[in-house]
Every structure is written in structure tokens, then in C-alpha cells.
Amino acid sequence: MVSDTLASLAARQRTAPVDEESASRLAAGGLELRLVTTDDERDAWTQSVARGFLDTERSAEQLAAVRERSTYRRAVGVYDPSAPEPAAPVGSVAGWVTGLTVPGGATLPTLAVSSVTVAATHHRRGIARALVEGELRTAAALGVPLASLTVSESQLYGRYGFGAAVPVTSWRIDNRRAGWIGPDPAGRVDFVSRERLRELAPALHERVRPRVVGELVLPDGQWDTFAGTRPDAKQAGKIRAVQYTDAAGEVRGLLAYSVDENLADYARSTATVSLLLADTPDAHAALWRFVLGLDLIGEVRASELSVDEPLRWMIADQRAAHVEVVDHHYVRILDVPAALEGRCYGAPGVLALEVTDPLGITGGRWVLRVDDGGRGVVEAWPDGAAAPAGATAVSLGVTELAIVYLGGVSLATLVAAGRATTSDMAHAARVLGWHEAPRLSFWY
Numbered sequence: 001m002v003s004d005t006l007a008s009l010a011a012r013q014r015t016a017p018v019d020e021e022s023a024s025r026l027a028a029g030g031l032e033l034r035l036v037t038t039d040d041e042r043d044a045w046t047q048s049v050a051r052g053f054l055d056t057e058r059s060a061e062q063l064a065a066v067r068e069r070s071t072y073r074r075a076v077g078v079y080d081p082s083a084p085e086p087a088a089p090v091g092s093v094a095g096w097v098t099g100l101t102v103p104g105g106a107t108l109p110t111l112a113v114s115s116v117t118v119a120a121t122h123h124r125r126g127i128a129r130a131l132v133e134g135e136l137r138t139a140a141a142l143g144v145p146l147a148s149l150t151v152s153e154s155q156l157y158g159r160y161g162f163g164a165a166v167p168v169t170s171w172r173i174d175n176r177r178a179g180w181i182g183p184d185p186a187g188r189v190d191f192v193s194r195e196r197l198r199e200l201a202p203a204l205h206e207r208v209r210p211r212v213v214g215e216l217v218l219p220d221g222q223w224d225t226f227a228g229t230r231p232d233a234k235q236a237g238k239i240r241a242v243q244y245t246d247a248a249g250e251v252r253g254l255l256a257y258s259v260d261e262n263l264a265d266y267a268r269s270t271a272t273v274s275l276l277l278a279d280t281p282d283a284h285a286a287l288w289r290f291v292l293g294l295d296l297i298g299e300v301r302a303s304e305l306s307v308d309e310p311l312r313w314m315i316a317d318q319r320a321a322h323v324e325v326v327d328h329h330y331v332r333i334l335d336v337p338a339a340l341e342g343r344c345y346g347a348p349g350v351l352a353l354e355v356t357d358p359l360g361i362t363g364g365r366w367v368l369r370v371d372d373g374g375r376g377v378v379e380a381w382p383d384g385a386a387a388p389a390g391a392t393a394v395s396l397g398v399t400e401l402a403i404v405y406l407g408g409v410s411l412a413t414l415v416a417a418g419r420a421t422t423s424d425m426a427h428a429a430r431v432l433g434w435h436e437a438p439r440l441s442f443w444y
């Protein structure tokens, strides 16, 4: 459940004025930075975003569906008063405050950033930089400790302090070859309607999400995308929905997949899993077992799975699966002490941290003391003061701190890559590490 703090931060972020520094930087180039408020502005903004993401012009029905489902998001546009159609923004960004699961199971507020586009007529003039930096400063000023996003291109966001904290895997499985050696759970698997999947998924996700580091509280409207229940959904009828019910009669898992026929060899068609939500190991195993056993299917595809996905250990022939690791969920720390105190740690110890932030939002020096239970307390470490006796020194950029923040990448790896330094690599890596790989199961 979204806490009151999260809801109140989200409400304040939605209506906060645009960042003055970015507004004046853009004004110097003859451009205006504005919040999108009216329906007409929202529709024009949505059309610009669709074009920016190589999509088709939106129909009236699609615009209405977007309007109805995006009230939780703040939308900001950049306008060019000298353009022939000045009401159409030349730059866009959306952002909303939601919850991110961090090591230890706490849900911390994060500014989810999306829909960053700049018209091809106006690109490479600093518009995206002004939009992203402005939204980060606005969220930081409100006290939001983190920001996060998923990306179209990997090299765009490191310059703003975002780090690829949650790598995930994409799978292509030769299901005939794989061979099931996992469990055969006692519950039952049934096809259900997409509407039923839509109805059950939000509560099931909120049961699972606090246990999975890296997952976000999902805006309600996104479930319509998974279930194909938006009025404007494309090819919604391709989505097949399945539920797993345990022996006690409780629904513990949901699966959505679609099939593409192989016209050259019908018996080697492809099934693509778009959602596999499991509350128990039994539900997880039963749904994978079901999908790998589908008739007429020669390949099963799935993406946004953990780098440590247990499926690997439920198939007899691991080489039947081609697994690719991809960068997926990027995190930006906006408040180092709040972020560090929000998570738990892999081992006790004292770290003396020097963090640099090129945007000047949250760089500085802190001492992190982690107790035997893995809880961390952060103290200021003033410039010029010596580090506490016995502390392990760690020096890194805010991007690198974000990369290790969720425990998905070891500090030892970043040291080996020349992106961080420490006086005791093994100890610092153990403290900052976490026992489970993080995951984010969707794009936003």
C-alpha cells in the first residue's frame, strides 16, 4: 500500500512549479518551460511524446484513454513561441512520485521519470538536459530521496547521475529441448479472462513487490497495458491470461503471454511472456512449467527477469536457454543520507564515504555505521575532519553509488572497472552487498 508520506509527496510534486534555473536557461534561447495543465495541452503533449518515441499520431480515442489514465503524472513541456504551431511542445518530460523497494524491504519514495522527448527540429540544444535537471531539482527540494527511470538508449542518463542499478535478463528458450526438472506443485493452473487478470494483478503485485528489491509501486493504469484492457490497446486479443491457485484455493500467481505463429512450421511457433507474477515458489514453478509445456510452441521468450532467475535451475538443459543481460532500471540518488539510511546492508561495518555529484544536488562526505542487524546510520563527516578510526574509505561518484545502491552490482566490480576506490575492497563490498539480485519486471 502507498503510505501517507508517499501520497502527500506525490501530490506536492504533481503541482510544484517548474524549476526556475531550467526555465531561465531555456528562456535565454527563446523557449518556455511550462507545466501541462489543460486537456488540450495534455493532448498536444501526448502527440509530441508519441512522435518522439517513433509511434503513430494518436486518435481521439487514444488521447482520451491517456488522459484518463495519466492523472497521477506531472507533465512538463518546452514550447517555442516562434514555431508555426506554438501550442505543440518541442520537449516533454513526465514524472511522478512512487515507491521503490530497497534492500531490507523498505519502500522509499522515488521520482519516476518518463516520456523524455525533444522534437528532431530542436534537438542537441540542451532542452533534455534542462528538463531532466529541472525535474530532479524540483523533486530533491521536496525531499524525494531517489529518482529512477528505464531508458531507450543506455548512454543518455549517466551524465545526470543515474546509474544502471538493476540489470535484468532476456530469455529465448528452446522449450522442447529444455526438459523440466523443477517441482510439480499441487495447485491448479487455469485460463482466465484478461479482465480477471486485470482485477487480480494489482493486489498480487503489491503482495510480491515489497519482497523484490528494485520493483516499483505500479500506477493502476499500467495494469490495463499488461492485460490489454485499455480501450485503445493494440492487438489486445493476442494476450492470454492464466492463474495459479494453490491447494488452499488462493490465487498465488498470474501469467500473461501471447503467441506468434510460425507459418513455415506451425509446430514451432513462439510464445512471449509479458507478465509472470508469483507470490510463492510453487506459483512461480507452476506457471513456468505450464508455459514451457505449451503445444505447438518451439520457443518461449521472456524479458525483465532477474539475473539470478530460478528458472535456470528448473530446466535440465541450461543451454536450451539463450540469456542476455541488459541494463534496465536506472536509479539517481537525490539525498545520500536518506537513501543510505533507508536500506539494509549485507554486513556490519563503518564506511567513510566521499560522494561527488556533478549536478551539485547531494555530493559530500558521510560516515555510514552498519550494526549487526544490517541497519545503517549516517553521520556528517565534515571537510578537514579525519575519518573515524577503523573506518573503510570509499570514494565514488553519485552515479556509481546508485549502481551499487540496490545490491545488484558489487562495489568490487566497480573498483575493478576503475569507477570507485576504497581502502578495503572486500569489506566495503560485503557491507554494501545484498543477498538477492534486484529486479524490475516492467518498463515505464
Ligand SMILES: CC(=O)SCCNC(=O)CCNC(=O)[C@H](O)C(C)(C)COP(=O)(O)OP(=O)(O)OC[C@H]1O[C@@H](n2cnc3c(N)ncnc32)[C@H](O)[C@@H]1OP(=O)(O)O
Residues within 6 Å of the ligand: 052, 053, 113, 114, 115, 116, 117, 118, 119, 122, 123, 124, 125, 126, 127, 128, 129, 130, 149, 150, 151, 152, 153, 155, 156, 159
Ligand atoms: C526516461 C526516458 O524517457 S528515456 C527516452 C529518451 N528519449 C528518446 O529516446 C526519444 C528520442 N530522442 C530524443 O527525443 C532526444 O534525442 C533526447 C531526449 C534523447 C535528447 O534530447 P536533446 O534535447 O537533443 O538533448 P540535449 O541537447 O539536452 O543533450 C544533453 C546531453 O545528452 C547528449 N545526448 C543527447 N542525445 C543523445 C544520444 N542520442 N546519444 C548520446 N548522447 C546524447 C548530448 O550530447 C548532451 O551531452 P552533454 O550535455 O553531456 O554534452
